[in-house]
Amino acid sequence: MKLGRLNHIGVATPSIEESIAYYRDVMGATKIREPFDLEEQGVKVCFVDTPGDPTESGPSFGTQIELIEPLSDASPIAGFLAKNPAGGQHHLCYEVEDIEEARSWFEEKGKRILGPTRIGAHGTPIFFLHPKDMMGQLTEIMETPKETTHWSN
Ligand SMILES: CC[C@H](C(=O)O)C(=O)SCCNC(=O)CCNC(=O)[C@H](O)C(C)(C)COP(=O)(O)OP(=O)(O)OC[C@H]1O[C@@H](n2cnc3c(N)ncnc32)[C@H](O)[C@@H]1OP(=O)(O)O
């Protein structure tokens, strides 16, 4: 397996609205996408683009901030926010060429994979690896989109 792009940094927040104002007014973000609910994952999601190098073959934007807010107390990030009420860095997501090859790779290394491979917020296959096996970092592995992500908003 070969490490690919840092696709996004997952940032938990108690309020996506407050985080949008922060990235816009404090950090000067110019491309903040429409928030949307991922009911099956128990989170509201909003992507903040960081500038990328348009000459690269990848998308014209760089790594994104993936803001995630719990939709209810049952959300998988509710426990994280209970421990970190102001929110903060929750996970890192790296791209790989082949998600199944990556899954076997980590299984062979004895890393705990959290649940089945499933479709994530970018519409491509993902899985998560337990932070305790990944140097303390909750790690999301995502298959590189086959074509540059054409975002509607
Ligand atoms: C935007 C949608 C996106 C997608 O699908 O693309 C997502 O869904 S991301 C948002 C939610 N989904 C996930 O996070 C799935 C993977 N996460 C999990 O399965 C759990 O959160 C898990 C197993 C990482 C932690 O579960 P839980 O919080 O119930 O257990 P504990 O609180 O007991 O934590 C165990 C141990 O891990 C440490 N921990 C928990 N979360 C993190 C984290 N984000 N980063 C680093 N470490 C974390 C926690 O402190 C505990 O350590 P200990 O030393 O035992 O106290």
Ligand SMILES: [Co+2]
């Ligand atoms: Co993510």
